[in-house]
Amino acid sequence: MTEPVPRRVVVTGPRSPTVRRPPGRQGLQALDEQTAVGELLVRSLVRAQLGLALRTAGVVALVLGGLPLLFALVPTTRDTRVLGLALPWLVLAVLVYPALVLTGWVHVRLAERYEREFVELVDT
Amino acid sequence: MTGGSRGLDLVAVVLVVLATVGIGTYGLRLARTTSDFLVASRSVTPLWNASAIGGEYLSAASFLGVAGLVLAYGADALWYPVGFVAGYLVLLLLVAAPLRRSGAYTVPDFAELRLGSRSVRRLASLLVVGIGWLYLVPQLQGAGLALRATTGAPVWAGAVVVAVVVTVNVAGGGMRSATFVQAFQYWLKLTAITVPAVVLLVAWHGDGRPDLAAAAPPVFPDRTTVQLDETVRVLVEQPVDVVLDGRATVLDRGPHRLERGSTAVFPAGARVPHVEGLAATSGDAWARPLSGAGGAEHPLYATYALVLATFLGTMGLPHVLVRFYANPDGAAARRTTLGVLALLGAFYLVPTVYGALGRLYAPEVLVTGRTDAVVLALPTAVLGGGPLSAALEALLVAGAFAAFLSTSSGLLVSTAGVLVQDVLGGSVADFRRATLLAVAVPLGLALPAVDLPVAQTVGLAFAVAASTFCPLLVLGIWWRGLTAAGAAAGLVVGGTASTCATVVTLVGAEGDGWTAALLAQPAAWTVPLAFAVMVGASVATRSRVPADVGRTMLRLHAPEPLVLSPPG
Incomplete structure (x- = not known):
């Protein structure tokens, strides 16, 4: 490394057409200054998104x-034919x-809905 | 691969190369600054970007390898393409948007930004370069083998052609030109694999739709000539009359050695001898999952380990991640990934067709063990020569070369990007030097024709990526408690374990039984191990959680419409 990596600006101007007005000051300030309220807001967003992802x-993991x-425990499923194709082939x-x-x-x-809700929450 | 179609194949290769260089040059006029070179100024739309990601991702392993695996191992090999696609769903769920919002160019950037540690950054850089090189070697070798199979050129020629074209293109235009090139390559590959598949299916239909999963092991459909480009040991299950180098002889039951350069002519209807290590399989077993077709041991374990490696390894492939920084924002990154899922899903419907038809019409690839050759061999095998099969074969050759070129150039961009940021300076000239360095090493490894099987080397890259970058990204994005020490410990343990396991397999020292299964598909134990070490070591060093983790989390997860001040 001969040069430091330049610091980058994180998030820039409103791009999404769904945002009709600039966000309110209070929620934003809370986020920006890392106050207890801001911390709580971010934690709730991360938790919601993680919950959704999990x-x-x-x-997907279950199915x-x-x-x-299923193929191991119910061997007949390995040979079942559906629509002229073996079930494992039809599925996989x-x-x-x-x-x-x-x-x-x-x-x-x-x-995206969770994010819209977050923006509206901060925006009050 | 008849004399007449060789010229056409060569024309196809030249056309793909010219188109690649031409589109690259068009992009070059637009590339101006280092930022242009690295992430195309983040101005690429989701459809372009998704096509580009698809084009870059569909490598020789997908275009040629999947069909070969299906032909050899049957239903259990279907998990390869499923995993290659599902990896993008996992990426979409856990990584895409936060990674883009982090604002980092590369995984090492992400590591430093999240953990504030130069040592973790360097460790990640090392892994990016290692995985990049590991993935480049089979691409270059595959190119050499494909060029030899279709035009008769020596193996090194294909490797050198791909290396030179890709280097000129990447060093000349960086990622923006690569974006155009890659997007073009996706559509070329989709066309090149789909059109011949449709024709072949129609021909199969006209042939009276012979059973794809007949009860007996594969037989030669016609009198078949097999050219041996290397010495192989084959297992003969039923005595067979062959003409070996013009001399009629009988191969008895048991192992036989077929010398390099010899030609064997098998009669129609004879059982196909298998290269040693690839067991003969009846159609029933081949069509049934978990049957251990082809001689795979512990198929249930192997299936789960493969699922884990591909589902979790995709997000850790360096050439996959670097493209996400080209999205304008987190939401676009998500939509791009969704587009990639659709594009890849469409593509992977097709290789299976080649694998299934290949078992019927071109089983001679089982003699040499180079099952990767089945895709290119099928038009002649099914249609029996003539202008149509020559044209289809040329189209497939074009697609295969597009696959070598696009994946290699994607790997080169990301490897060179890390080299230029962490080893050399940051200017455009340095990016060019880094590109040369990034291609020279794998070319040096590919040229001596080290016999690394394509699918296995690619599998190693997936397993290493799943055991290193997957825990780093997932924990880094979602868990505040990750520390630099924990991340480093996890990267070292996961990387070492997965690399050792597969190196042992590649040199053929894996033994048999459970040891072999665990070493050949290490992800099922190395991924949980890496996660456990990363979490454990982070908890042990929890006093060293970065102080600004709250701000970093905000940066990773806050939607763009919120206007925020720069951090720090």
């Missing part, structure tokens, strides 16, 4: 992670992909 990940166990080669995209889409919507 719930989604939990569903996808449960498949090998085809259905899993749209399911992953759908899960991601739901997650993005919820995560």
Whole structure:
């Protein structure tokens, strides 16, 4: 390292069209000055987002992670045929992909909603 | 791979190279500052960025390797592409938006910003370069093998061609040109793999839809000539009449040595001998999960370890992460990742088709063990030569070369980016020097034709990434209690354990039974180990939690509409 990494500005001007007015002063100041209120606000946002991420990940882990166990414990599922295709192939080669995209889409919507709520909360 | 199609294959390679350089040059006119070079000024839209990420991510392992794995190991290999895609979902859930909001360029940047530690930064830089090089070697070797299989050129030629094109492109234009190039490569790869697959499926349909999972192990569909580019030991299950170098002979049951440079002609309907280490598998076992098809041991453990490595390793691949800084904000980073999920999901529907048809029409790849060759071999095998199969093969060659070029250039950008920030200075000229250094080492490793299997080397990169950067990112983003000492301890333990396990496997000293299973797929124990060490050591040093962790958390998680002052 011959040069220090330049400090970067974190977050910049309102880009999202959903923000109709500039955020209020009080909530922002609380965040900015690391007051107890600000700390609480951030903690609640992080907890909400983490909870959402873990719930989604939990569903994926249960469904996808449960498949090998299902195949191991209920051997007939390895040979079951659905729509002319073996069940494991139908699920792992085809259905899993749209399911992953759908899960991601739901997650993005919820995560963005939590962020809007946070902005509104700070904005009071 | 007939004489007539060789010329066409070569034309395809040249066209892909020209298009790559051409789009790179177009981007070059726009690149001006170091910031332009590194993150394309953060002005890339989600669709461009998602296409670029997809283009960069779909490597030789995806374009050629997945089909080969499906052909050899059947249903259990389906978890590879599933994991390659699901890794992006995990990335979306846990990493995408906060990482972009952190404002860091690279993982080492993130480590320093979050933990305020230069030593953790250096450790992370070391890992980025290591994983980058590890991933580059099989790309270059794959390029060499593909060029030889299709045009007959020597192995080093393909590796050198890819290395030179990528270096010129990256050193010349940096990430912005790479963004255009990568986005183009995604669509090229999707077209190149889908169009031939559709034609092949139609031909299979016209052939009376022969059973893809017939009860018996694979047989040669026609009289088949196998050229041996290297000496192999094969296992013959049923005595077979062959013409070996023009001399009729009978291969009895048992192991046989086929010399490099020899040609074997097998009659139609004969059982396909398998290269040693790849067990013959009946169609039933091949089509059924957890059957241990192909000779895989402890399939249930191996499946879970593979799932863990791919689901959690994706976020730790350096060429994947560097692209997130090109998003304008955290929300765009999320949408980009969602786009990537859709683009990758569409692509990975296709390689399985090649694996399944390959078992039927091109089982001769089991003789050499180079199952990666099945994708390029199928058009001729199914359509039996002629202009259509030559055109489809050329299209596949173009796609494969796009895969080598795009993944290599993505890896090069990220490896060079870390080298320029942490080793050399910060100017555009230094970025060019760093690029040369970043490509020279893996090329040096790839040229002696060290026989590292593509899928396994790529698997090592995933396992190492999952055992190091995954805990660093996940704990760093979500847990206030992470300390520099804890992160360093976790990186060292996770990195050492996963690297040792796979190096032992690669040199073939893994033994058998459970030891072999644990070493060949280490992620199931190295990832939990790394997490445990990172958490344990952080708790033990909790007095050294960075004082400004609250501000950092705000920076990582606060939505952009909130206008905040710069930190510090």
